[in-house]
Amino acid sequence: MLTGHRTWIFDKKPVIISTGTVVGPFEGKGNLARDFDLIHGEIWLNQDSFEKAHQVMLEEACQKAMEKANLQKDQIQFFLGGDLINQITPTSFATRTLGSPYLGLFGACSTSMEGLALSAFLVNYNGAKYILTGASSHNAAVEKQFRYPTEYGGQKPPTAQWTVTGTGVALVSPMGKGPQVTSATIGRIVDMGLTDPFNMGGAMAPAAVDTIEAHLKERNVDPSYYDLIVTGDLGHIGREVSLDLFKKHGTPIKEENYQDCGLLIYREGQPVLAGASGAGCSASVVYGHILNRMKKGELNRVLVVATGALLSPLSFQQKESIPCIAHAVSIENGGEEQV
């Protein structure tokens, strides 16, 4: 049901019945290692290219999610997902293995929540019984495409962020046990004219603020309604900038209830500069860490705001600014199991 301009309230409360998260070695050394289903020891995953490794990671995550929910491949009705590589080939190729009907998405690093919002919408209106949705990224594959060859010696400024090698998928269903998707706010493009591809956080912060404020207003709730508002990959700079923007706009968001996936995933001292980024960042942290905490009852209401910078190497070279977007999805613990 549409509320306001761009918020959907899901009255049937679709359930995330299971998740699958797979990450690389660098993430395995981070803070959240215990929350991931599978941690690979090396970034090649025994494949002969980074792109194939990227694809395999997604296949494994889907497998994990289906295993946990006791489902077979042919029971999955739709797959909604995407990644950052040209024409989202890793996701498309992984879905070729999966064999289910497939809707490819691109929202850069906001793909995870774009997929979850759409899946919840489809499920809410009886469009499907089981939908798999997810997003993934592979550090080396993304670096290769967006920046320089991985072994090239280019100094990254302190504003740069580290692309996560990781993937997270969620199985959404109208019934079952698990955290429920209660509402979603679709973001609009916010472009503040920033052009520095090594400062994504600063570019994306206004988009996150725009979506969060719209969500709170249209859903008519106070920020304190949520135990946690978690952004996708704003990093240190984006988080700080967005907090100051909230202050400026008079939105009472408490610093301790406002976190960022890009800051949660890595340990202090890992050389990631301003934090993590990548489509797999919010996907793996939310579907791994955040949902685990919800299942344990540490968190009951969470608003996930995945942020994306919609640039390409081409647009950057043509001196275009960086358009940004953020999608918000609220995930809440339901009282009792739905049937």
Place this chain on the structure above:
Amino acid sequence: MSNKKKKKLTPVQQEYQAFQDQRETKRPVFKNCMKAFLTGGIICLIGQAIQTFYIYFFDFTDQTAGNPTVATLIFISMLFTGFGVYDRIAQFGGAGSAVPVTGFGNAVISAAIEHRTEGFVLGVGGNMFKLAGSVILFGVFSAFVIATIKTILITWGGL
């Protein structure tokens, strides 16, 4: 950013950029310069050592020793790039590792290694110079212009 570019921005964008600028982590310019000095200096020092070695033990003069020195440095650069060390050095040294010829070698070699998965012809061959190509282009073209002007001046201007 130039003023011309700024004029195209809306007031809201300008306001946000100023806002963002205050919060952006500043690049530690002085510290980076020190690191670049150290890294670049050491690479040149190694270069000098190699050059002296070639002069003392082979038939190379001050003039001709430059060539084997450059080749040797690029060879070392290949090893460091291949073993995944050069990008670490570069994160520390910045321009200190990019400006010496080893940085040129690194740009060629890293691209070659990276695109091996696309095959040797289209991958390695097609991408080898995707970073270093511009250096060659601008070097050659500017040298062409300069040498042409100079030659014309010498021939007809009696310089």
Place this chain on the structure above:
Amino acid sequence: MIFFWAFVIGGLICVIGQIMFDVFKLTPAHTLCTFVVLGALLDAFGLYEPFIDFAGAGATVPITSFGNSLVHGAMAEAEKHGLVGVVTGMFEVTSAGISAAIIFGMIGALLFKPKG
């Protein structure tokens, strides 16, 4: 003594590069292109050779010397063959650097895999 100056001059050239990175926010590619053109220009006025005499590898190892030796090669041939020499002599001096980069690039691609 030459070792000391190779270190200092080489280091200082890199500092200029770092300033171009950090203060003028140029990409590495833009910085290096600027350096090469600068090297060629300095040689046009005969200013780069004394630098090499003074600092040795401190002046020949940075990429500026690439522009310098391109002009050098071109000029040496131009003295013999006129304007045609500008084109034919271009790579006379710099061939070592470029051929080394190509050869070791290929060997690197055969031997190594990116480490990520």
Place this chain on the structure above:
Amino acid sequence: MDSVKNQSTSITNINAKKSINQTTANQAKELVIKRDDVTGVRGVNTNKELLIAIMVPQMDRFQLKAIEKSVKEELTKEYPDYKVQVSTDQKMFLELDILERKLEKGKTGEKELKKELGNIKSLMKEEA
């Protein structure tokens, strides 16, 4: 490296009596070392040629080519009968140093000396 540094502050006089007469080279060295912008000299002569390698203090190396030229002019004026060659190249200095020592020991004959000089000269002609 160190050995050259020490040598560079001095000049060596080769015994004139042994094998080939090196008086001209010795005199030329005495003359050149008096200059402020030269710290070391090596040189050898045949009956037609005079080869001199000089070392220049670090701070004067910016004017390396000019110094080379002026030393050459000075020597050409002094020894008009000889074909004078002056070099600031480190390699030349090293090679002449080796040759001087051989001459000092008196083991080098005239033929051999000419051959060695030919080698050194061809080395110098190679463009970078």
